[in-house]
Structures are given as structure tokens and as C-alpha cells.
Amino acid sequence: MNKVIVSGRLVADPIVRSASGDLKVANFRIAVDRPVKKGAEKVADFFDCVAWRQTAEFVEKYFFKGKPILIEGRLQSRNWVDKNEQKRVSIEINVDNVEFCGGDKKPEAPADIPQVDPGQFAELGGGDNDLPWKMDDPALDALPL
Numbered sequence: 001m002n003k004v005i006v007s008g009r010l011v012a013d014p015i016v017r018s019a020s021g022d023l024k025v026a027n028f029r030i031a032v033d034r035p036v037k038k039g040a041e042k043v044a045d046f047f048d049c050v051a052w053r054q055t056a057e058f059v060e061k062y063f064f065k066g067k068p069i070l071i072e073g074r075l076q077s078r079n080w081v082d083k084n085e086q087k088r089v090s091i092e093i094n095v096d097n098v099e100f101c102g103g104d105k106k107p108e109a110p111a112d113i114p115q116v117d118p119g120q121f122a123e124l125g126g127g128d129n130d131l132p133w134k135m136d137d138p139a140l141d142a143l144p145l
Helices: 053-062
Strands: 004-010 013-019 023-033 044-052 068-081 087-098
Touching: 004 044, 013 053, 023 053, 044 053, 044 068, 053 087
Parallel strands: 044 087
Antiparallel strands: 004 023, 004 068, 013 023, 023 044, 068 087
């Protein structure tokens, strides 16, 4: 079984490119704090991640440098030769799912969703007088909850 679940913060803004036309790919790096004993110096591990298609679009739209992120995916190794003709191996997380996490209260609304001013709505007056029943009506007590 090859499954990884990691929670951390983005080290930089994701780099999103189009591959083969409209197929999107997002590359990003996350820092994951290691658990440490009280008073010990913090240590982090850094993981390269790659997300494809809708997951890449989601990462591009909602995540940026410093933002907490939870990812689920699998480890993947790539063999390659560098410019000095040295054989190299890189390990990255191929991301299947992405979730919001961490201290953020809520994700920021996308720019394409209009923000509504609460002052645009009229107050519904009248209180209990507008209801089709009386609040002290014994028939309300018989209703199942």
C-alpha cells in the first residue's frame, strides 16, 4: 500500500502550468513540522508535491505561501539525469485530495463571488403577529420534535 496523508504549510505559491492543452498541473512544496519535546528546537521536513486536473485548479484557486494544507496521495519516485550527467532520484507526493486545515477561520471567498451587504435586506417586522399560529397554542405541543 502506498498512501500518504500530510498536514503542513505551503513554502511558496503553487506553480501551475498547462500540460497537453487544458490539462493543469500544480507543483508546490510544503513544510511539515516534526513533533518535538517541549523546549526543543522546531524541525520541519519539506515535501515536493504535484497535483493534476481539478485538484491542481483547486490548489491554484485557494492556496498560497504560508497557507495550511492537508494533502492525501501517494509517494512517487522519478529518475532523471541532471545537466552534469549525474543520475538523480526525486521523491514527491502525487496528490489525490486536498483539504483546508489549520488555524484559518474560513477560506477566503473567491473574487468572482459577489459580496453581499447585509444592509440590502429589509427587516421583517411584526414578530409573532405575522405567524399563522400563536406561540402558546396547545396544538404545537403535540407536534413531534
